Each structure stands twice: as C-alpha cells, then as structure tokens.
Amino acid sequence: MPFRTFRVSEDALSVLAELLHSGMREAAVGGRGAMETRGMVRLRLHRASFWETLRYQGGIGALVWILHRITGLGILLLVSVHVLAAFFMNALDDPISTAITRWYESRPVQVFVYFCVLYHALSGLRVLLEDLYPPLLRYHRELIWLQWAIFIPVFGLPAFFIARGIAVSSP
Amino acid sequence: MRRLGECNGLEYYLWLFTRLSAILMLFAGAAGIVYANIWGRTMMDAPAQYRWAFFPIYWHVQNTDVPDVFPLWSNAFWRVCCTILLFVASLHGFNGLRVVVEDYIHPAVLLLLVKGLIALLFMFVFGAGTVIIFEWF
Numbered sequence: 408m409p410f411r412t413f414r415v416s417e418d419a420l421s422v423l424a425e426l427l428h429s430g431m432r433e434a435a436v437g438g439r440g441a442m443e444t445r446g447m448v449r450l451r452l453h454r455a456s457f458w459e460t461l462r463y464q465g466g467i468g469a470l471v472w473i474l475h476r477i478t479g480l481g482i483l484l485l486v487s488v489h490v491l492a493a494f495f496m497n498a499l500d501d502p503i504s505t506a507i508t509r510w511y512e513s514r515p516v517q518v519f520v521y522f523c524v525l526y527h528a529l530s531g532l533r534v535l536l537e538d539l540y541p542p543l544l545r546y547h548r549e550l551i552w553l554q555w556a557i558f559i560p561v562f563g564l565p566a567f568f569i570a571r572g573i574a575v576s577s578p
Numbered sequence: 579m580r581r582l583g584e585c586n587g588l589e590y591y592l593w594l595f596t597r598l599s600a601i602l603m604l605f606a607g608a609a610g611i612v613y614a615n616i617w618g619r620t621m622m623d624a625p626a627q628y629r630w631a632f633f634p635i636y637w638h639v640q641n642t643d644v645p646d647v648f649p650l651w652s653n654a655f656w657r658v659c660c661t662i663l664l665f666v667a668s669l670h671g672f673n674g675l676r677v678v679v680e681d682y683i684h685p686a687v688l689l690l691l692v693k694g695l696i697a698l699l700f701m702f703v704f705g706a707g708t709v710i711i712f713e714w715f
Contacts, residue, residue, distance in 0.1 A: 476678060479671070479674050479678075480674075480675070480678065482671065483671040483672070483674065483675055486667075486671075487668075487671075487699070487703050490703055490706055490707050490710065491702075491703065491706055493637075493710055494706035494707075494709060494710055497710065497713075497714045517625050521625075521628060524628070524632060528603075528604060528607070531600050532600070532604065535597055535600055535601065538597060565624040565628070568623070568624040569623075569624050569625050572623075
C-alpha cells in the first residue's frame with residue numbers, strides 16, 4: 408500500500424507546499440497532522456522502520472513527533488496496566504496485582520506518568536491548533552519552543568514535589 | 579475543495595474523534611484541577627491532584643487527608659464523568675496504538691490480527707474500568 412488517502416484543506420496544502428519548497432523537511436514528518444484536515448489528497452507514504460525514524464535527521468520537528476508517539480504509548484501501557492491491576496486486585500486480591508499497584512504508585516513511576524501525560528497534552532494541543540488554523544504552521548518551530556517553555560516549569564515544579572514527597576496544601 | 583481519489587470515511591471520523599476527545603480531556607483535566615483546589619477545601623498533594631484530574635475516581639483522593647470523601651467525591655455525577663472519560667480516553671489511546679501499529683507492521687494478515695487484539699484489549703480495559711467505577715468504588 409504505497410499510497411494512502413488523506414483529507415486536506417486548501418489552506419493546509421498551500422502552507423505545506425510552501426514549507427516543503429523552503430526546505431523544511433521536518434514539516435512533512437513533524438506536522439503529520441496537518442496533512443489530514445478537510446478536502447482530499449493522495450500522499451506517498453514512505454514506510455520507515457522505528458530505528459530509521461530515530462536516525463532521521465529531521466531536527467526538532469521529528470523529535471517532538473517521535474516524543475509525542477513514545478509518550479502516548481507510555482500512557483497507554485502504564486494506565487492500562489494500572490487499571491487491569493486495580494481490577495484484579497479487587498477481584499482476586501492476589502500478590503502480583505498488589506505488587507504492580509505498589510510499583511505504579513511509587514514516586515519514579517508517578518513522575519514518568521506525569522511527564523508522559525503533560526508532554527502528550529501540550530504537544531497534542533499544539534497539533535490541534537495547527538489543524539484548526541493551518542496558517543499557524545508557518546510558526547511551527549516557534550510553537551514548538553513555546554510548548555517547551557510552558558512544559559519545563561509546569562512539569563518541573565510538580566515533578567519536584569512528587570519526587571520529594573512534599574504535600575501541597577490548598578486551605 | 580478538490581477531490582483526488584476516494585477517502586475512507588471511518589478513518590476521517592476516527593481522526594476527528596482524536597481531536598474532539600483531546601479537547602474534552604483537556605477541559606476535563608482543567609475542570610478536575612479547579613474543582614480539587616476550590617471546592618475540595620482540603621489538603622491534596624500534587625500526585626493526588628493530577629490523579630484526580632486524569633481520572634476522577636474517589637479512590638484517587640482517599641489516601642490523602644481529604645475529609646468527607648464519600649459524600650463529596652463518590653457520587654453519581656463523578657461516576658458518570660469517570661465512565662465518559664474512561665470510554666473517550668481508552669478509545670483515543672487504543673486508536674492511537676492502531677495508527678502506530680499500521681506504520682510499523684507491514685504484512686496484511688499480521689496487521690489484521692494485531693488490530694483484532696487491540697480491539698479485544700480495548701474492550702477488556704474499558705470493561706474492567708467500568709466494573710471498578712460501579713462495583714467497587
């Protein structure tokens with residue numbers, strides 16, 4: 408299946424063509440969501456392996472794209488395991504489910520889950536905005552830097568509290 | 579609007595669902611954090627706050643020193659919220675897994691098998707979560 412059909416708006420198409428012509432290769436990989444708006448177009452789909460994706464020198468666009476994928480898979484794996492462990496802990500009260508739940512509630516895992524959830528939420532919000540208003544793709548790079556500027560403090564402070572086990576009071 | 583070939587309708591609706599469910603989850607998370615901080619009138623640590631925002635089940639605040647957990651935090655409203663959020667979040671997640679898998683698994687039969695497995699896993703996780711919400715908590 409070398410071709411896959413996407414719906415694309417005129418706006419997104421023109422912006423994408425402009426970005427590709429200006430030599431921003433990462434727009435094609437990092438801004439994958441932008442290719443799938445309204446309207447229709449056929450795009451050639453290059454099937455890259457996971458390791459090929461990691462080696463791809465697409466710059467920051469490719470980096471945030473692969474991180475979005477990895478954090479999404481991380482949330483799916485950890486939260487599904489947590490839900491199933493909670494289910495079997497209550498149904499069977501077996502030691503394995505209890506151990507998994509204790510492991511999930513440990514501080515390092517909580518920090519990792521918080522990293523995944525916050526990164527995936529912010530990155531997803533950026534993709535959402537670029538899809539709703541495709542001209543924003545001209546500021547793709549700047550939006551990525553804005554995303555990191557929000558992410559670092561919003562992740563850092565609660566992660567510090569979680570890692571040190573400090574309770575935050577709200578009277 | 580130009581048309582260059584046929585488009586798979588289901589694929590488009592799943593694409594749309596991913597965006598709409600993302601908006602819903604962002605607002606639900608924000609509402610959960612605001613609720614926890616304003617109406618909770620309690621001591622909640624950071625993990626409890628984000629656990630509550632992510633999945634508002636009262637077990638997620640029971641371990642903190644929050645008073646009157648049962649009337650405030652375990653009622654029909656939060657249970658319905660929880661179920662909607664669980665359905666939306668698990669469909670968003672497993673659909674995302676399907677998209678990732680389609681990029682990396684090439685043989686058609688294997689892909690079909692893996693997609694079937696993903697559908698089964700989705701139903702199992704959603705079922706288990708619903709039982710947790712309505713039977714035990």
